[in-house]
Every structure is written in C-alpha cells, then in structure tokens.
Amino acid sequence: MGALSVIRLAILPDSANYTFLIHDAASGQTAVVDPGDAGPVQEECQRRGWRLTHIWNTHHHHDHVGGNLALKAATGCTVIGSAVDAGRIPGLDRTVADGDCFDIGGHPVQVLGVSGHTIGHIAFYLPDAAALFCGDTLFSLGCGRMFEGSPQQFWQALSRLRALPDDTLVYCAHEYTESNLRFALSIEPDHPVLKQRALVITALRYQGVPTVPCLLGEEKASNPFLRVDQPELAALLGRDAGDPAAVFAELRRRKDGFS
Template sequence: MAALQIEQVPVLSDNYVYLIYDPDTKACACVDPAESAPVKRRLDELGWRLTHIFNTHHHNDHIGGNLPLKQAYECEIIGCANDAARISGIDVQVSEGDRFNFGSSTCKVFEVPGHTSGHIAFWFEEDQALFCGDTLFALGCGRLFEGTPSQMWDSLSKFKALPNETRVYCAHEYTQANAEFALTIEPDNQALVSRMAEIKELRAQGKPTVPSTIGLEKATNPFLRPEETGVQKTLNMVGEDTVAVFAEVRHRKDNF
C-alpha cells in the first residue's frame, strides 16, 4: 500500500485546505474547502480528480467551497452527524469512533466539540496524519464559540493520547501569534523558545509552520499543558483542577 500524498493549499488570508490522495486507488479528498477556485487549480496542476470532501465543522471558512466542488466533481461530502443540518451538501454522516475506508487507508473519526458543538477530526493511523480543523492549532486551540472548557479539554485529551509522531494538519496559519502568547505562559520552556526561533525563520521566508506533530505540541503548546507545574505557577493555580487551569489559559488567550 502506497502512502497517502498530502498537499497543502493556502486559501483566504490564513486558511489551509488539504488534499489527500491515494495513489493506489486514485481516491482524492479535500479537507475543509474554504473556497473552490484554489482547490480546482491545484487539482488540475496535480492531475487529481476529487472524490470526497471531509468537513470538520460548519464554519463558512471550512465549507464555503462544498457545493461548487460537489457540482464540479460529483464528490461525496462527509461530515458530523450531530451537525448535519449545518454542513452544506452532506452525504455521509459520521460520529465518534466511526471508521471508514478511503482508498487503501482507514480513517477514524473523533468527535471533538468545543470550538463548535459538532466538530470532528479525521485520523489516518497508518499514515500518522490528523486533520483536526480548528480544535487544535500549532501552539494553540480554537476559541470556544459553542462549547465549554470541559468539552474542549476532553477533545484535546483525545489528541494527546495519539502517538507523538502523528502529524497535525490544522486549518490555520496562526502559529507565530500563538507562540508569542505561549511564551507568556511558559517563558522558561526551552523547547518553546527554540520553536519560536524556528517559527520566525519559517515565516520570514514565507514558509508554512504547519504541520506540526503531537509530540511537539505536547512539549510546547500551553493548551495541552495545564497539568504542568510551570503553567500552573504562571497562573497562580498550582494544584488546581486541570479544566480550571485550561479555562484560564483560554481566557488569557482570548484577551491577549
């Protein structure tokens, strides 16, 4: 079985759309198409034909291209059963723990509410690839528009349990701003300090900072580290409930 090929397509001001291609079967998925034209252009350049759309959640900068792409390619749209009414053109509804075949690979679905009530993520275990939408960012997490801190912490904990080598394909280039905030929470985290230097260099060259890995996020992302003493000390919350610490980190980021 050949490895999945993953192409990153920058769209809008800071979104990433991902194309996933199985060379064995020529299955081709698009993750969270914010708009259709850049996706069509890249598909034409690669000579791929779209067969699926994977939607992580209903926000327009993730589903805006659904209907034009479905009309052009007659592709199948897969989204969250709990949020089907808000996913344009949805064909297949999936829920927590569901697995489905994509080409020669198997994808597992996680329900990860918090940013929205019906957010899901797509995990390809054999290919070590996680498409997490706006739940987890490089050095960040999504704002809690429709969920609670407890829900979001439970969602992020599902990702923390994945292998460290898992590549994290998040949907936005927010990393440098997230790093600036993270350093206010853990200024003495040397892994974070080193990562910030790498991020600045990448962005100065116009290069993406995404994907990252679960291992890197666990070592540097304050939203995955509320149990760490250094984080708790900064917040004057040593020994307090993990969800309360996470909620305070999120509150501070909202006002950063």
C-alpha cells in the same frame, strides 16, 4: 496499497486558512479537508490530474465549508461530516460520529469527536499516514476559540488528541503559529522548548515557509493548551492543576484578550 499524498493549499488569506488534498494513487480517490474556497482546490486537482471524490468537513464554519457546493456540483464528490452538524454543513451526504471508521484507498480513517470550538467538531486521524486533520481544535502552539463548547469539553478533546503518537503530523486549518508563540512566551518566557521553537518558527515565517504540519510530540512538549494539567503551568495561571478544565478556561480567557 501505496503511500498517501497530502498537499497543503493556502486559501482565504484574510483568515490564513489551509485546506488539504489527500490522494491515493492506487485507487484514484482524492479527498479535500475543509475547503473554504473551491477555486484553489479545483485548480490544484486539475493541475495534478486528480479527480475529487470526497470532502471531509471537521465543522460547519463558513471558512471550512464555503467551497462544498461548488466542488460537489463540479465533481459529484461525496461530502462527509459530523452527524451533529447535519443541518449546518452544505451538501452533506454522509454523517459520521466519534468512533466511526471509513477508508480512503484502503487506508483507515478514524473519526474523533473533539467538541469545544464548536459542538459536533470532529477530527480525522489516519494511523497509516501518521496524520491528523483537526480543523480548529488544535493549532501549532494553540487551540481554537471556544465558540460553542465548555472548558471541560474542550480539554477532553485536546486530551484525546494528546494521546495520539508523538510522530503524528498535525494538519491544522490555520497559520496562527507566530501569534500563538507570542502568547505562549508571554505565559512561560523561560520555557526551554518554547524558546528553541521560537528560533525555528521565526526563521520559517521570515522566509514565508508554513509551519503546518507540525509534530504532535513537539506540541505535547510546548503547547500550553496541551499542558494545563501540569502543576508548573497551573501555578503561573493561579489555578489548581487538579482541575485542568479550570486551568484551560483561564488560559483560553487570556488568549482571547491577547494582542
């Protein structure tokens, strides 16, 4: 069993989406995570000589599932998504839920329930590859908007992701790092890790280089949405660190109004 190849594709430029191709050379299996647009996926597979075998959907939003039917019609691939989203994911063939496990080319894929951005949102964790495909639950220095879930659900989801190993690569679905950085610094302007990351992120984006994937260990140290149970951050937000869901709710409220 060899190493997996992970290819990042930029799609839907208006919403700065990423989709990811995951390929196992030994078996020939190829999965795509959250294909909001079929065209770039088909072109990249053709260029590399890969045959798409699976679609993995983290949640039902159109910028994550918009390419499902075209890709399925072209390749006959199997669409995997949350059982909760059974009526909302186009072309869904196989439903999964928190705690389920399947594989790609013998590499285990663990399904994590991470409701908050939506109800039924899932993430895919590949321990062999130290890779997490988390959709819109966790972003570099941020998290998704809370469209359907509650603060308690969202904080529980982020806590689960925070518990993964520090060397995990976070493949999130949007290039929002610069705006997330500006917000984080507005809350904690003197945070030393944030200030250091600002130098790196600003340089990368100036050169047009993506910031995704990011390293979970760095997120644990600097992403405010992963630290709402820390007294220092709670105090800055005027909330009690003993109620991290309330701290999260206040932080998310401020981010929603940030420009």
